[in-house]
Amino acid sequence: MLDLKLLRDDPDAVRRGAVKKRLPDRVRAVDEALRLDAELRELLPRLDGLRSEQKAAGKALGKLGPAEREAFLEGQKRLKVELQGLEEREKQLRAELQQQLALVPNLPDPEVPEGRDDTENVERTRWGTAPEFGFAPRPHYEIGEAQGWVDFTRAAELAGSRNYVLFGDLALLHDAVLRFAVDLMVGRGFVPVDPPLLVRDAAMFGTGFFPGGEEQTYRCEKDGLNLIGTAEVPVTSLHQGEMLAGDALPKLYVARSACFRREAGTYGKDTRGLYRVHQFQKVEQVVIDVADKARSIEHHQRIVANAEALLQAFELPYRVVAVCGGDLGVPQAMKYDIETWMPSRGGFGETHSASRFYDYQARRLDLRYRPKDGGKPQYCHTLNNTVVASPRILIALLENHQQADGTIRVPAALRPYVGGRAVLGRPVF
Template identity: 40%
Template sequence: MLDIKFIRENSDIVKNACKLKNVALDIDQLLALDKEVSSLKTEEQNLLTQKNGITAKIPKASADERPALIAESKALDEKVKALKPRAEKAEEELKTLMYLTPQIPSPKAPIGKDDNDNVEVKKAGVLPKFDFTPLDHVQILEKNNWADFERIAKVSGSRSYSLKNEMVLVELAMHRLAMDKLMQKGFTVVSVPAFAREEALYGTGHFPNGRDQAYYIPEQNIYLAGTAEVQINSLHAGEILKEAELPILYAGYSPCFRSEAGSYGRDVRGLIRVHQFMKVEQFIYCKNDPAESEKWHKILLETSEEIVQDLELPYRVVECCTGDMGAGKVRMFDVEAWVPSEQKYRETHSCSALHDWQSRRTQTRYRDNDNKVQYVHTLNNTAIATPRILVPFLENHQQADGSVKIPAKLQPYLMGMTVIGKKN
């Protein structure tokens, strides 16, 4: 959410942000509603002032004067009551448009329409060369009895999966590796529930757009979150922190749920696009300072790269263009790991800086050293998300006999195993 004062004074900049981010929003309509809300509030306040003035005269009025004053006071009260629905409606409409207003992208961000316009900034690792016919991740899983797709789909529906045997241990090992790394870097590791209230999803910007991606439980009026970012972003909602408390670094471990609405027919096979997954999410609150925010953005990205390097996966880093970065982002990078069966890189980590776009929604602030209250900046990035990263992991580390090599950094979490899987 942007400051309404900023929108009033910089409407052309905001309109351009809408254009750059493919956001269909009428800023002139928003400003007109803003004026209407201000006008209605002023009118309401004037009526209340008149009413209070007349009410104050009633006790001192004569018996002859009192009925007319009472009648006038009631008439003004009726006008206020009649005004309220109009004011509330206009205010609600304005609030909706404010929620839809995008953040201003960084001038450093590449301009583009969609992910085809993202810019590669780095490539690392060596693409595997196989002297045998490589399998895709589903074939590797099935060959080693490491997953079940068909039976579990009968129980839990499409895009469900069940990992088995060593693959369950590999998944847990990846999360432990990521959490240990983050704790060593000063992050507070927290486990968060799968559930979140509606206001928390508004707080991150997943709502009002994105409702079709969230599972809703109407009996409890609660949603299943698609990332720990949702819960962590609201942990300090409404608080005024001290500058000395910043930055606050969280590593959120949680089950995640996404309906994947609109993706039917895409990536339906295997582990690429599933409804439930596990994730460790990096999340940072820092001072309201673009340079400070940029510093932490770089650190988040480097940490994710370290994890991918620990897993010995070839990868690349792309900077997302304005049309692909999402409404709330100032700047965004993706880490993409190489998937041999598809001969392409696939996104495994998404690193975002949002400045105060989220904190204005949650009213998360801090008092700086000059005693001024400011909104914090927020940033987030994936540390590890499974099962998706298992796809490049299995395919890049497969061997001719169907077994899979375990990278050195992961071996301590797997009882020292260097290879898993049965030979033919």
């Protein structure tokens, strides 16, 4: 949510932001919100005046004798009727205003590149080089199935398409990358969190997934709860409604969780293998800090660097791209994606997504802090980034580190997590 004052002061900037994000229908929300705000502000002085009158009269009434009382009450009753009408209108206006305001997207930062979709994201850095194989490299699903590590058929039978079952060393590797990620982040001062996977609408709304993301979300209607698509939701919402002490910030959290996504509207896209699945495990980093733009930007660079450290330890080539306006979500102010080299795709595949929001989520969550110098309460700034998401990262590990016989070389950093082994699998090709 944006500050209403910003909409009043510079509505054009807000409209331009929605345009840059290629969200024309959200431009309307700006105009609607301003119209409702104007009407509300016209109404409020009248309403407040009447209320003031009622209050003062009411106080006087308490001390009146019974005789004068009767006449007085008549006037009060008329006032009440008039007030009721205006209050009804006020309630309506406020509700509609909130609704429209919630639709207004966060302002994209000036450094966000112009562009329509992910093809126009701008590469910022690149690390490593695509491996040269002395043989014909195979896609991860072929290796996995040959090794008996993954079963898509039974998974589909059990749970429908876009599911998987991992077995043996691949199941171990899956867990290994997640534990490596948690250890990495704990070593960097992040507090491990094991959050709820089912959350109320408030958390979905607060983090900006609702309204808009309902179709992407599995929902338990009976209980009014939603399965999270990322630990960003429960962890960023952890302190919703709170007034944090300034010296308790920053909060650095790392959460490992299962994630659930319906992937509606992606039929026929990435249908093979482990790339796009309904359920996966993710280690997510979340930062909550004071309202300081420069500091948010520093955090942003740091959480990207954390993910880069992991990919480097995994010896995987990757690039960092600045996500363009059209590919940026509603709540983000700026986003970097990290894409990891995946030979079967003949290109990079998105494995990480690092966002900064400034106070957009915090406003929706009513997440504030009292500054150390004792000033007024401020809305926090929030950020998050993937540390690792698996099984997607397994695609890169299997495909980049495959050997001609179908065995997998384990990067040194991961060996302690797979019983010290340097190679996984038997020769199968």
